Amino acid sequence: MKNEKLKAILDEALENIRNALELEDINERRNRYLGKKSELASMGSQIATLPPEEKKTFGQEMNEVRTKIAEAIEARMAAIKAKALEAKLKRETIDISLPGRNETLGARNPFYIVKDEMTEIFLGMGFEVADGPEIETDMFNFELLNIPKDHPARDMQDTFYIDENTLLRTHTSPVQARTMEKAKGAPIRIICPGKTYRRDDDDATHSHQFAQIEGLVIDKGINIGHLKATLELFAKKMFGEKREIRLRSSYFPFTEPSVEVDITCANCGGKGCNMCKGTGYIEILGGGMVHPNVLKMNGYDPEVYSGFAFGIGIERVAILRYGIDDIRKFYNNDVRFLHQFKKKD
Ligand code: PHE
Numbered sequence: 001m002k003n004e005k006l007k008a009i010l011d012e013a014l015e016n017i018r019n020a021l022e023l024e025d026i027n028e029r030r031n032r033y034l035g036k037k038s039e040l041a042s043m044g045s046q047i048a049t050l051p052p053e054e055k056k057t058f059g060q061e062m063n064e065v066r067t068k069i070a071e072a073i074e075a076r077m078a079a080i081k082a083k084a085l086e087a088k089l090k091r092e093t094i095d096i097s098l099p100g101r102n103e104t105l106g107a108r109n110p111f112y113i114v115k116d117e118m119t120e121i122f123l124g125m126g127f128e129v130a131d132g133p134e135i136e137t138d139m140f141n142f143e144l145l146n147i148p149k150d151h152p153a154r155d156m157q158d159t160f161y162i163d164e165n166t167l168l169r170t171h172t173s174p175v176q177a178r179t180m181e182k183a184k185g186a187p188i189r190i191i192c193p194g195k196t197y198r199r200d201d202d203d204a205t206h207s208h209q210f211a212q213i214e215g216l217v218i219d220k221g222i223n224i225g226h227l228k229a230t231l232e233l234f235a236k237k238m239f240g241e242k243r244e245i246r247l248r249s250s251y252f253p254f255t256e257p258s259v260e261v262d263i264t265c266a267n268c269g270g271k272g273c274n275m276c277k278g279t280g281y282i283e284i285l286g287g288g289m290v291h292p293n294v295l296k297m298n299g300y301d302p303e304v305y306s307g308f309a310f311g312i313g314i315e316r317v318a319i320l321r322y323g324i325d326d327i328r329k330f331y332n333n334d335v336r337f338l339h340q341f342k343k344k345d
Pocket residue numbers: 170171172173215252255286287288309310311312
């Protein structure tokens with residue numbers, strides 16, 4: 001380049017453009033080197049004063065300098081923009097390697113698992129589910145079940161009274177009387193799972209609140225064979241084909257004859273061990289043939305109708321089923337206990 005001044009302008013401009021870091025710097029450079037008040041612009045107006053033989057070269061060199069500065073500005077601007085975009089993208093990236101938040105799923109209380117399973121078994125045999133109140137009257141809890149006021153059988157169940165005639169039910173058996181009242185003499189085949197309350201000291205095998213499944217069948221020609229077959233099928237479905245049951249004679253005021261039902265011990269298979277206290281059997285429920293007085297009091301002719309009833313402790317079954325060592329574990333909601341019953345699917 002012949003013109004020293006143009007060369008100096010170009011060198012300085014290129015150097016400064018290279019130093020520009022922000023878009024504002026670029027605008028400033030554009031003004032400074034290509035604007036109306038730039039050195040280049042003022043040199044351009046001098047072209048008229050030059051001798052004709054120099055005009056052409058000067059004009060060409062001027063254009064060349066202008067183009068080169070403009071190109072450098074464009075290039076630098078593109079670089080600054082690219083850098084800004086890159087920084088923005090970097091700021092906005094999501095770190096997919098971060099671990100997510102875990103939602104821990106709860107587990108069903110084994111009490112409810114067993115309650116549902118027991119209910120299913122009886123539904124499969126044609127039973128329907130009936131319901132009754134947990135706050136019960138003396139009438140349904142005792143009187144209509146052949147337990148009059150002075151009956152010694154009340155002792156065992158002397159319990160949470162609200163007033164003289166109202167109490168927390170001590171068993172699910174009042175639902176027997178309630179169902180008979182509703183059925184008005186028609187045949188009955190119901191179960192009733194529900195909570196019951198007794199003034200027991202709470203320890204590993206007792207709780208002031210526990211649950212039973214009541215069963216009641218009333219029809220013509222029902223005999224104790226039906227009771228035995230029903231409970232045998234229940235025991236095998238609940239505890240396995242190999243389990244045997246045994247009926248022992250017992251006493252309840254509302255059944256006659258009354259039985260207590262044992263199943264062969266799962267631990268020793270009937271030989272006798274610690275768990276069954278050497279007997280080979282474990283008691284699971286009480287039952288019997290509905291007492292004629294109960295049938296009569298609740299509107300059924302004992303000469304025509306007969307029936308059987310039973311009451312199974314739900315926790316008792318769950319304890320045997322899972323080998324749980326303390327009844328209180330059902331009620332404490334300790335997740336370390338509950339999570340052992342998580343469904344593995
Ligand atoms: N209700 C009795 C109890 O709680 C059990 C039972 C129910 C017995 C039905 C006979 C018939 O111990």
